[in-house]
Amino acid sequence: MIDPALREAAIALYDRFTHVDHDRRAFMGELSRLAGGAAAANLLLAAIAANPAAAAIVAADDPRVAAQDVTWPVAGGRTMKGYRVKRAKTAAKLPAVVVVHENRGLNDHIRDVARRLALEGFDIVAPDFLTISGGTPADEDAARAAIGALDLNLAVADGVATIAWLKRAKAGTGKVGAIGFCWGGAMANRLAVAAGADLAAAVPYYGPAPDPVEAIKVKAAMLLQYAGTDDRVNKTAQPWIDALKAAKVPVEAYFYDGAAHAFNNDTSAERYNAAAAALAWGRTIAFLKARLA
Numbered sequence: 001m002i003d004p005a006l007r008e009a010a011i012a013l014y015d016r017f018t019h020v021d022h023d024r025r026a027f028m029g030e031l032s033r034l035a036g037g038a039a040a041a042n043l044l045l046a047a048i049a050a051n052p053a054a055a056a057i058v059a060a061d062d063p064r065v066a067a068q069d070v071t072w073p074v075a076g077g078r079t080m081k082g083y084r085v086k087r088a089k090t091a092a093k094l095p096a097v098v099v100v101h102e103n104r105g106l107n108d109h110i111r112d113v114a115r116r117l118a119l120e121g122f123d124i125v126a127p128d129f130l131t132i133s134g135g136t137p138a139d140e141d142a143a144r145a146a147i148g149a150l151d152l153n154l155a156v157a158d159g160v161a162t163i164a165w166l167k168r169a170k171a172g173t174g175k176v177g178a179i180g181f182c183w184g185g186a187m188a189n190r191l192a193v194a195a196g197a198d199l200a201a202a203v204p205y206y207g208p209a210p211d212p213v214e215a216i217k218v219k220a221a222m223l224l225q226y227a228g229t230d231d232r233v234n235k236t237a238q239p240w241i242d243a244l245k246a247a248k249v250p251v252e253a254y255f256y257d258g259a260a261h262a263f264n265n266d267t268s269a270e271r272y273n274a275a276a277a278a279l280a281w282g283r284t285i286a287f288l289k290a291r292l293a
Contacts, residue, residue: 002044002047002270006034006035006044007048007270008229008260009034010031010034010035010044010045010048010270011048011229011260011261011270011271013027013030013031013034014027014031014045014048014049015230015232015261016232018103018144019103019182019232020232022141022144022145022148024141028041028045031044031045047268047269047270048268048269048270048271049140049268050104050109050140050262050265050267050268051267051268051269052107052108052109052140052267054109054266054267056108056109056111056112056115057112057116057266058112058115058116058119060108060111060112060115062115063088064087064088064119065085065086065087065088065115065118065119066085066086066087066088066089066090067083067084067085067111067114067115067118068083068084068085069081069082069083069084070082070083070084070125072162072165073161073165074157074158074161074162074165075154075157075158075160075161076154076157078132078158079131080127080128080129080131080132080158080161080162081127081128081131081135082106082125082126082127082128082131082162083106083110083111083114083124083125083126083128084123084124084125084126085111085114085115085118085124085126086118086122086123086124087118087119087121093171093172093173094121094122094123094171094172094173095122095123095172095173095175095176095177095200095288095292095293096122096123096124096125096166096167096169096172096173096175096176096177097117097122097123097124097125097176097177097178097179097288097292098125098126098127098159098162098163098166098176098177098178098179098191099113099114099117099124099125099126099178099179099180099184100126100127100129100159100178100179100180100181100183100184100185100187100188100191101126101127101128101129101136101180101181101183101184102181102182102183102184102262102265103143103144103147103148103182103183104136104140104143104144104147105128105129105130105135105136105137105143105146105147106126106127106128106129106130106135106136107136107143109265109266109267110126110181111126113126113181114126117179117285120285120288120289121289122177122288122292123166123169123171123172125162125166127158127159127162129147129150129155129158129159129187130143130146130147130150131158132150132151132154132155132158133146133149133150147183152190155187156187156190156191156194157194159178159187159190159191159194159195160191160194160195160198163176163178163191163195163198163199164195164198167198173292175200175291175292175293176198176199176200176292177199177200177201177202177203177220177288177291177292178191178192178199178201178202178203178220179202179203179204179205179284179288180203180204180205180207181205181206181207181262181264181265182205182206182207182261182262183207184204184205184207185204185205185206185207185208185225185233186204186207186208186209186210187207188202188203188204188207189202189204189207189208189209189210189240190210192204192218192219192220192222193210193214193215193217193218194217195219195220196217196219197219199219199220200220200221200291200292201220201221201222201223201287201288201291201292202220202221202222202223203222203223203224203225203284203287203288204222204224204225205225205264205280206225206226206227206230206233206261206262206263207233208232208233208236209236209237209239209240210240212239212240212242212243213243214243215240215243215244215246215247215249216243216247218244218247218249219249220249221249221250221251221287221291222244222249222250222251222252223251223252223253223254223283223284223287224237224240224241224251224252224253224254225254225256225264225280225283225284226253226254226255226256227255227256227259227260227261227262227263227273227276228255228256228257228258228259229258229259229260229261230259230260230261232261233261234255237253237255241253252283252287254279254280254283256273256276256279256280258273258276259273259276260273263276263277263280264276264277264280264281
């Protein structure tokens with residue numbers, strides 16, 4: 001059992017490493033001092049960091065879903081790659097949801113989240129926003145570096161093109177939503193700004209907000225999910241919430257007391273908060289079903 005104070009300090013340190021400075025050597029040095037040695041630091045990191053070998057909640061070969069890797073046209077005549085999944089043997093037209101990955105790219109955890117959403121009755125597309133740089137690498141540090149090097153305006157344009165592609169799909173209902181986590185939460189906010197009326201609903205999880213002046217451009221209903229202890233992201237939250245309300249955007253916002261950044265990611269033993277994740281997930285599904293009906 002990790003001491004709560006040590007856990008909180010280590011999570012804050014890891015959050016700074018993964019989202020701000022990306023200096024692994026400096027991070028491990030500080031974590032070693034915090035934990036009392038290199039061996040203890042490695043054990044602590046294993047509990048905090050996402051585990052790529054963690055079991056999926058909905059397995060990749062679950063017979064209830066039909067999934068495939070897909071490619072579609074985006075900005076500038078390029079193509080984007082991603083993962084598409086829906087319930088197996090479904091002939092009905094479905095609303096679509098774009099699932100935007102964290103700053104580690106399109107990995108097995110996000111594919112698992114996509115399958116969970118598919119079982120709720122949505123046509124899910126999880127884009128790989130690192131397609132432009134060759135796709136998500138297996139090494140997480142390399143993936144974070146690639147995310148940091150992205151042309152953000154081009155990434156947003158690719159996301160908007162993805163939404164437009166799904167909106168006009170003959171097999172869909174014409175209703176499109178977006179959900180994103182961490183870096184993807186910030187991207188979900190940006191897509192709500194940039195996609196206009198093409199996006200009907202957005203659910204950013206612990207994503208830093210855009211400039212509040214952009215709220216007037218948002219036409220999607222918004223469900224904002226925040227971790228209670230996530231000071232880095234939460235300092236941007238209230239101005240964004242207030243601006244959305246002032247712009248008459250339908251908005252709900254929730255702060256989950258005691259939950260850390262990335263509380264929905266069940267592959268991280270110490271950051272995952274089962275109670276907060278379940279409550280937020282229930283709200284997410286109800287919101288998407290209502291707004292994409």
